[in-house]
Amino acid sequence: MMVQENVPLSPLTTLKVGGAAKFFIEAKTITDVGEAVSFARSRNLPLFALGGGSNLVIADSGWPGLVLKIALHGMEERSEDGKTLFEVGAGEQWDKFVARAVAGNCAGVECLSGIPGSVGGTPVQNVGAYGQEVAETVTSVLVFDLEDGQVRELCAQACGFSYRTSIFNTTARGRYIILRVTYALMPGGAPRIQYADLKKHFAGWGVTPTLTDTREAVRRIRASKAMLITPGDEDCRSAGSFFKNPVLTPEQYAELTKRAAAKGLEIPSYPALEARRKVSAAWLVEHSGFSKGYSSGRVGISRKHALAIVNRGDATAAEIVAMKEHIQQRVEAIWGVRLDPEPVFVGF
């Protein structure tokens, strides 16, 4: 196990801001994870588990303890009860797994094509896009429990998945290191074409799209919004969508639609659990004076996606946070809705 010191973290993230890790270890095996945890314990260091760095804002002061880069690899496949189970190492690239599943004609993750980051990152915020989320296919998650040093398997129910949440980013935040995730996919299953953008893409095709067609369509749509990491596209220097779509109570929703109607506007919304409504965060941002391409110094809004805050080059984490707060304040003042950020803030 190699312990490095003062390792710059910004190159390990998609947003490219922030300082260094005091200590840094890359874990390729479960034994490495155990040894790294002992190292942190023996020096009383806070530990942060790093995946692909695609959902992070690292503070300019960096991380004062140990950053443990999860690099556990491996992808195994077997059949069980008519499904194909994939056991995937947390350090595998998520899109590499999706590519393999689609090539093997297994349905269940095709709409999640092109999402950056690692397999281990996907259960954390119950990654979702284009009408699918990993909660639908994760059957279990193998974890290292920092509370008692044990390795254990959590079933999907124990992960507490909901919209962009799980126990890993709420009630048990910081408790588990994810080592491996098992997904159950449907061999020969049909692609999920429910999301408006996908339906539009395939309108008039005449033939039923395959899983491969769907993967290609999703990647193409994502690229047009700079939601696919594309070398040379500076709108990709982001952490993806910076705000979650607010989920409102009927009363909050009524108040919001009243404010919109007074301006002659209608806000896009979708039904959510327990009679709630999920409203479009992108719409709220755009109707609060932040259009695509907005810039303030070295920080701005993507030219292709109203929800992505981008680093236009050499921005600091403080500048990113200032932009986030500016947007939150304006949206709240105009619409009475508080936007919650989606990325994880590290070292603040």
Ligand SMILES: Cc1cc2nc3c(=O)[nH]c(=O)nc-3n(C[C@H](O)[C@H](O)[C@H](O)COP(=O)(O)OP(=O)(O)OC[C@H]3O[C@@H](n4cnc5c(N)ncnc54)[C@H](O)[C@@H]3O)c2cc1C
């Ligand atoms: C261009 C772009 C597009 C995106 N599109 C989407 C999208 O469509 N849908 C969506 O849901 N998200 C999207 N994201 C956000 C991001 O890609 C996902 O949340 C991704 O799953 C994060 O994984 P990661 O490995 O990069 O995690 P990181 O960013 O490294 O970490 C994020 C959090 O997960 C924790 N974590 C990561 N790995 C582990 C592990 N092995 N054990 C314990 N904790 C761990 C970290 O500690 C941290 O708290 C996008 C991001 C970008 C930059």
